[in-house]
Amino acid sequence: QVRLVESGGGLVQAGGSLRLSCAASGRTFGSFYVGWFRQAPGKGREFVASISWNAGTTVYADSLKGRFTISRDNAKIIVNLQMNSLKPEDTAVYYCARTRKYGSSWSSDFDSWGQGTQVTVSS
Numbered sequence: 001q002v003r004l005v006e007s008g009g010g011l012v013q014a015g016g017s018l019r020l021s022c023a024a025s026g027r028t029f030g031s032f033y034v035g036w037f038r039q040a041p042g043k044g045r046e047f048v049a050s051i052s053w054n055a056g057t058t059v060y061a062d063s064l065k066g067r068f069t070i071s072r073d074n075a076k077i078i079v080n081l082q083m084n085s086l087k088p089e090d091t092a093v094y095y096c097a098r099t100r101k102y103g104s105s106w107s108s109d110f111d112s113w114g115q116g117t118q119v120t121v122s123s
Contacts, residue, residue: 002024002025002027002098002112003024003025003114004022004023004024004025004096004097004112004114005022005024005025006021006022006094006095006096006115006116007020007021007023008020008021009117009118009119009120010119011121011122012086012119012120012121012122013122014086014087014088014121014122014123015085015086016086016121017082017083017085018083018119019080019081019082019083020036020080020081020083020094020096020117021078021079021081022034022078022079022080022081022096022114023078024077024098027077028053028077029053029077029079029098030053030054031054031100032053032098032099032100033050033052033098033100033101033104034053034096034097034098035047035049035050035051035096035097035098035105035110036050036070036079036094037107037110038090038092038093038094038095038119039092039093039095039116040089040091040092040093043092045095046061046092047061048060048064048068048081049069049070050104050105051079053072056072059103059105061105067084067085067086068081068082068083068084069084081094083119086119087121090119091119091120091121092119093117093118094117094118094119095116096114097112097113098110098111098112
């Protein structure tokens with residue numbers, strides 16, 4: 001089974017930016033939708049955004065629209081999550097995963113989860 005790999009996390013001050021990347025072990029994402037989720041300590045896994053690899057159609061969590069942007073890089077076969085104006089409450093482990101279900105924000109619809117990348121936003 002394909003395993004996704006996240007990268008790009010780190011420590012950033014409030015108001016700063018980070019760009020996360022998700023790769024599929026050198027393989028294409030094909031007809032899948034690739035999603036980003038996050039999980040803060042003591043909380044459940046929260047949907048962030050998803051993108052159709054073929055069509056580029058995007059879906060965002062309402063609370064994150066305008067600050068986060070998901071995109072795909074066809075040449076590098078990666079999905080990026082650009083995060084701007086970061087807040088301490090954005091601190092979480094960020095995961096990418098894939099699904100064939102258009103528009104889904106349910107983690108149970110996704111598979112091939114990566115190991116996650118830590119994002120810490122200091123105040």
